[in-house]
Amino acid sequence: MRITVVGAGSWGTALGKVWAEKGHEVRLLARRPALAEAINSRKLNPDYLPEIELPENLKAFIDPGQALTKTEVVVWAVPCQHLREVAQGVRDILPRKIPLISAIKGLEIATFKTPVEILGEIFPENPRGVLSGPSFALEVARGLPTAVVLAFEEESLARELQEALSTSFFRLYRSQDVRGVEICGAVKNVMAIAAGISDGLELGLNARAALITRGLAEMMRLGLTRGAEPFTFSGLAGLGDLVLTCTGRLSRNYTVGYRLGRGEELEEILGSLHQVAEGVYTVKALYRFAQGAGLELPITEGVYQVLYEKEDPRNVLRRLLSRPLKAEFEPPLRP
């Protein structure tokens, strides 16, 4: 199969490596000539996965025409806030009708749209789905066992792509709940920042477990009002990715939170990260949406206040703990 991966960062490169090793013809669309040149000539990605050797049949391009001609699947792996601009840039040359897979976890700040919704506006004739779940790029690139979920509304297409894209260590489950899988992937990044802050403040393992569980409740409260399937939250994209990113030091979102908890400023952290931490942006979209919809998302609100209102995380914590006592499951989590 000819696969084009748009975005030659950590995730695009890791996915490209896995599928090239399976024997697919994979073309990575980078935006910087120097990066494409390094991938092609040195067979490594010095900026994002410097210690990983890349296969010969993984080729990088900066010309969208070369990367997209006669391709059969396009996988999107750029930061969510740039997806619209990148997709619009290739609108006229991307083949019609071929499936598009978002590997992006986030929500567009200006519109509160998911990546698949954005792709739908730009490529209405192409079937669109999402790949998500607990999957640090570095571990995938190293060939460590990983399970993710691929969601397409059309079951037969999900089956076909599941077969084509699974490998002996990269196992795809299938789903038809595109909206639910996307909401899980977006919200978990915000919860990972919260868990990082908690660990940075040395609040302990009990606090982190509470954040993961109440983070799941928040994810469900939002997702259920947006038409997600309830089971999706307990799956790989929901609980699976929450556990990974709220506990794994490889997470950029967790790292942002941890460093905030240790007292660093957000600007300083982002200036030294060199990779995208999607939760930093998604929290803005979520916060605004929750305010407008009257939805209670207290952890999201707390992360927003720490990031954008320069609130001391200890004050935010005090407020979270002094909220009125309530039942564990209230509507919409329980009818």
Ligand SMILES: NC(=O)C1=CN([C@@H]2O[C@H](COP(=O)(O)OP(=O)(O)OC[C@H]3O[C@@H](n4cnc5c(N)ncnc54)[C@H](OP(=O)(O)O)[C@@H]3O)[C@@H](O)[C@H]2O)C=CC1
């Ligand atoms: N890394 C991971 O473990 C995982 C990441 N994801 C998701 O994948 C998505 C991409 O993340 P990831 O690969 O990690 O991010 P990185 O920061 O590692 O890489 C981002 C890539 O996007 C490119 N890019 C950034 N801005 C633009 C733009 N305006 N136009 C074109 N290209 C642009 C960058 O190009 P340049 O190098 O030139 O800046 C780079 O190739 C995110 O939504 C993330 O949540 C999902 C699962 C796992």
Ligand SMILES: O=C(CO)COP(=O)(O)O
């Ligand atoms: O989504 C991821 C793993 O599933 C990667 O998480 P971070 O973006 O926080 O590094």
